[in-house]
Amino acid sequence: MKTITLNKPGEFEVNETEKPLENLQSGEALVRVHRVGICGTDLHAYIGKQPFFTYPRILGHELGVEVIEVAGDVDNVAVGDKCSVEPYFNKTEDHAVERGFTNCGENISVFGVHEDGGMREYFKIPSQYLHRSKKLSYDQLALVETLSIGCHAVNRAKVTSEDTVVVIGAGPIGMGACQFAMAAGAKTVMMDINQERLNFCNKNIKVDGTVEVHQEVSETEKRIRAQFNGNLPTVVIDATGNKHSMANTLQYTASAGRIVFVGLFPGDFSFHDPYFHKKELTIMASRNSLPADFDQIIDMIENNQIDTTPWITHKVLFTDIANHFDSWLKPETGVIKAMLTLS
Structure with missing residues (x-):
C-alpha cells in the first residue's frame, strides 16, 4: 500500500x-x-x-x-x-x-x-x-476532528444564549469555535489581524461581527465594545497560540467572564494580575476533544446545524x-x- x-x-x-x-x-x-x-x-x-x-x-x-x-x-x-x-x-x-x-x-x-x-x-x-x-461524506467526516477542537473549547466555556463571545484567531480552530458558539445562541464576533480572513468569516461563516486587531490594545478594546453596545464579552476564546494575544485577553473580557486558551504557546507567558483579580475572571485551557464532542458534531452536521461547505x-x-x-x-x-x- x-x-x-x-x-x-x-x-x-x-x-x-x-x-x-x-x-x-x-x-x-x-x-x-x-x-x-x-x-x-x-x-x-x-x-x-x-x-x-x-x-x-x-x-x-x-x-x-x-x-x-x-x-x-x-x-x-x-x-x-x-x-x-x-x-x-x-x-x-x-x-x-x-x-x-x-x-x-x-x-x-x-x-x-x-x-x-x-x-x-x-x-x-x-x-x-x-x-x-x-449520512456524511468522507470530506465531512475528515472535518469532524478539526471542528471538535473548537467545539470542545466552546463546551469548556459552557457558552449559552445569554453569553457574548469573542473568538481571537480566524484560522480553522477559531472558525470552528465561532460556529459552535453561534449554534449555542451567543452573539459571536471574530477577531484577527488579517482583514482578508475576517472577510472570509463574514461571508462564509456568517459571524455576527468582526474586529480587526489594532496595534494599541486600548483601541482594540474600543472596537470590541462597539460590537456589544459598549460592553465587553462574557467569553473570550483565544485560538492564536500567541503569548501577547493571550495576555491581552484579560483586558478584553467582561467582569466575571471566562477565558479559554485553545491555541498552544510553546513557552512561558505572563498576564496583568490586577485584571485577573479585579474582574474575577476564570481562565481555562482546552486540549483536543472528547468522544461526546465527535458525536455532537456528527449529529449537528447531519441535521444541518453546522455548515461545512466553506x-x-x-x-x-x-x-x-x-x-x-x-x-x-x-x-x-x-x-x-x-x-x-x-x-
Missing part, C-alpha cells in the same frame, strides 16, 4: 509498505483511508516547529475512513461504515482517563503526532475510536502532497483547509 512519510522537516517520501492484514486483534478494525485533512500540526511538523515530535513520522489525524474488517467483540461499527477517527489514544488508564478526560491523559498518544498516523491507504485501529455516520479550499491527490505543501505555508495561498484524496 502507498504510504507518505515525513522523514525530516521539509522532506516527504511516498513509498510502498505492507498492508496490515495480519494479526487483527479482538476489538480492532481495519480501515481504508479516503480523506486526510491537513492541519496546523502537520504544517508545524513539516517546518520543524512542532513540540513533542520525532522523525520519521506518518502524519494524518483528520480522517474520513471506511471500515474494511472487524475482529472480535465490535458493536459500534460494521464493515462498510463510513467513519471519522478520534485520534487521542491513551496508553494507560490513569486518573484523568478514569474520570472521563480522555483528551488529556498523562500518557496520551495522538495518532499522526506521537505515533504514525493516517497518511497511508490502510491502518488498524481500536474500534472505540471510530465514529460512524450514515471549509475545504484546496484538494489534491494523496500522492501529490510534496508538490503542494510548501505553498500551503504561504498566507497568500488562502488555504483554510487542504484535503488529500485517496478515492
Whole structure:
C-alpha cells in the first residue's frame, strides 16, 4: 500500500509498505483511508516547529475512513461504515482517563503526532475510536476532528444564549469555535489581524461581527465594545497560540467572564494580575476533544446545524502532497483547509 512519510522537516517520501492484514486483534478494525485533512500540526511538523515530535513520522489525524474488517467483540461499527477517527489514544488508564478526560491523559498518544498516523491507504485501529455516520461524506467526516477542537473549547466555556463571545484567531480552530458558539445562541464576533480572513468569516461563516486587531490594545478594546453596545464579552476564546494575544485577553473580557486558551504557546507567558483579580475572571485551557464532542458534531452536521461547505479550499491527490505543501505555508495561498484524496 502507498504510504507518505515525513522523514525530516521539509522532506516527504511516498513509498510502498505492507498492508496490515495480519494479526487483527479482538476489538480492532481495519480501515481504508479516503480523506486526510491537513492541519496546523502537520504544517508545524513539516517546518520543524512542532513540540513533542520525532522523525520519521506518518502524519494524518483528520480522517474520513471506511471500515474494511472487524475482529472480535465490535458493536459500534460494521464493515462498510463510513467513519471519522478520534485520534487521542491513551496508553494507560490513569486518573484523568478514569474520570472521563480522555483528551488529556498523562500518557496520551495522538495518532499522526506521537505515533504514525493516517497518511497511508490502510491502518488498524481500536474500534472505540471510530465514529460512524450514515449520512456524511468522507470530506465531512475528515472535518469532524478539526471542528471538535473548537467545539470542545466552546463546551469548556459552557457558552449559552445569554453569553457574548469573542473568538481571537480566524484560522480553522477559531472558525470552528465561532460556529459552535453561534449554534449555542451567543452573539459571536471574530477577531484577527488579517482583514482578508475576517472577510472570509463574514461571508462564509456568517459571524455576527468582526474586529480587526489594532496595534494599541486600548483601541482594540474600543472596537470590541462597539460590537456589544459598549460592553465587553462574557467569553473570550483565544485560538492564536500567541503569548501577547493571550495576555491581552484579560483586558478584553467582561467582569466575571471566562477565558479559554485553545491555541498552544510553546513557552512561558505572563498576564496583568490586577485584571485577573479585579474582574474575577476564570481562565481555562482546552486540549483536543472528547468522544461526546465527535458525536455532537456528527449529529449537528447531519441535521444541518453546522455548515461545512466553506471549509475545504484546496484538494489534491494523496500522492501529490510534496508538490503542494510548501505553498500551503504561504498566507497568500488562502488555504483554510487542504484535503488529500485517496478515492
